[in-house]
Amino acid sequence: xxxxxxxxxxxxxxxxxxxxxxxxxxxxxxxxxxxxxxxxxxxxxxxxxxxxxxxxxxxxxxxxxxxxxxxxxxxxxxxxxxxxxxxxxxxxxxxxxxxxxxxxxxxxxxxxxxxxxxxxxxxxxxxxxxxxxxxxxxxxxxxxxxxxxxxxxxxxxxxxxxxxxxxxxxxxxxxxxxxxxxxxxxxxxxxxxxxxxxxxxxxxxxxxxxxxxxxxxxxxxxxxxxxxxxxxxxxxxxxxxxxxxxxxxxxxxxxxxxxxxxxxxxxxxxxxxxxxxxxxxxxxxx
Amino acid sequence: xxxxxxxxxxxxxxxxxxxxxxxxxxxxxxxxxxxxxxxxxxxxxxxxxxxxxxxxxxxxxxxxxxxxxxxxxxxxxxxxxxxxxxxxxxxxxxxxxxxxxxxxxxxxxxxxxxxxxxxxxxxxxxxxxxxxxxxxxxxxxxxxxxxxxxxxxxxxxxxxxxxxxxxxxxxxxxxxxxxxxxxxxxxxxxxxxxxxxxxxxxxxxxxxxxx
Numbered sequence: 382x383x384x385x386x387x388x389x390x391x392x393x394x395x396x397x398x399x400x401x402x403x404x405x406x407x408x409x410x411x412x413x414x415x416x417x418x419x420x421x422x423x424x425x426x427x428x429x430x431x432x433x434x435x436x437x438x439x440x441x442x443x444x445x446x447x448x449x450x451x452x453x454x455x456x457x458x459x460x461x462x463x464x465x466x467x468x469x470x471x472x473x474x475x476x477x478x479x480x481x482x483x484x485x486x487x488x489x490x491x492x493x494x495x496x497x498x499x500x501x502x503x504x505x506x507x508x509x510x511x512x513x514x515x516x517x518x519x520x521x522x523x524x525x526x527x528x529x530x531x532x533x534x535x536x537x538x539x540x541x542x543x544x545x546x547x548x549x550x551x552x553x554x555x556x557x558x559x560x561x562x563x564x565x566x567x568x569x570x571x572x573x574x575x576x577x578x579x580x581x582x583x584x585x586x587x588x589x590x591x592x593x594x595x596x597x598x599x600x601x602x603x604x605x606x607x608x609x610x611x612x613x614x615x616x617x618x619x620x621x622x623x624x625x626x627x628x629x630x631x632x633x634x635x636x637x638x639x640x641x642x643x644x645x646x647x648x649x650x651x652x653x654x655x656x657x658x659x660x661x662x663x664x665x666x667x
Numbered sequence: 668x669x670x671x672x673x674x675x676x677x678x679x680x681x682x683x684x685x686x687x688x689x690x691x692x693x694x695x696x697x698x699x700x701x702x703x704x705x706x707x708x709x710x711x712x713x714x715x716x717x718x719x720x721x722x723x724x725x726x727x728x729x730x731x732x733x734x735x736x737x738x739x740x741x742x743x744x745x746x747x748x749x750x751x752x753x754x755x756x757x758x759x760x761x762x763x764x765x766x767x768x769x770x771x772x773x774x775x776x777x778x779x780x781x782x783x784x785x786x787x788x789x790x791x792x793x794x795x796x797x798x799x800x801x802x803x804x805x806x807x808x809x810x811x812x813x814x815x816x817x818x819x820x821x822x823x824x825x826x827x828x829x830x831x832x833x834x835x836x837x838x839x840x841x842x843x844x845x846x847x848x849x850x851x852x853x854x855x856x857x858x859x860x861x862x863x864x865x866x867x868x869x870x871x872x873x874x875x876x877x878x
Binding site for chain 1: 737766770
């Protein structure tokens, strides 16, 4: 089984954002893989190994779009266990030119060349938070899609997968034919959320976290290839910022929260009345 | 500006988030908007949409749309868009809306203003504020060069305003042909989850992750 997994780098989500003149200052950003994409990598690895730490079968290919130093994050993914990586860079891959549909077009071209059985993406990245690329990629390819996965079980014949999806009413179960595009949510890294019984048996379970690169993995990753591609090589037109279908005009910090109003509770009955009055007359929520 | 709004229903009840999107479309468009309502046994619900701003409701009422399927529901939305050629499409940013909107957008070679918290019209462009970086910042975004403008609206942000005495909408049935597949998904019951503003802590490293 061949799995293509997307890897986007984002500024460390725990760091404060520096915004100047309506733009984000990323000059000192500490880059890392976005969490949902880490989960996507973990999902792909679990689908191709004989239980935790077991032998691998099949191929996991990581793909990213961006400048050369994204190679650092891709090297980390190779150290986790992915087999090889593709980095799409060069003219037309700047952030301003690449909105969701442009990214989906690049990925569709990569999928057309790699012909994977499954594409796994994080459901969204923690920078743009737009939650679109997986669905668009499936649309461009005309493949079945399953978004927000809480679990995935490969069919014994390798031609379909049964998944559960996180939806508003609870969890929805469905079957998708392969090849398909799936996007993963938080619960996908549960102990038994990823099942490939034909390969790993029914009892296989993993740690409830994505794996860290081992020293052996880091050494092995140095020898794994990262193929650098330009848009022209992928036969994708260079995206033009003037032609982007969505544009970021400016960025700002959210408005500060209003001060909290404390109701003194010396007299519980009066405090209750006052609280009810405030909720009704000022906050207008009851 | 002509709006088309995707209406989501669950268990025979229109979801409030869709009514919010419909009210917003009426406000921004300065008059009744078109709506599309896919599902099974949903025709009877179409009249209720008039009060919230629907002038025309395109109904796709079929057995094979009883359960949500991306192909069937996006097919219904696309069929309605073909009929009314809207300038803009609004969809509530629910789990279903987030599954539907980008796939529909890909058919039209455009992107989506996702999960917007504020939406306005400038000239012929939709302009929105939306949360980014897990809510640590907000971005002002527009639809750039998109021919068809699409936005998903965050639930519980916009008001669902019913106007009494609004005329009943014109109801048109969509002929989807064979686009909808047989339903294969089933909904297993668990407790309802919050639709919006719901943020879960990153599972393993205590990271905040945007939801």
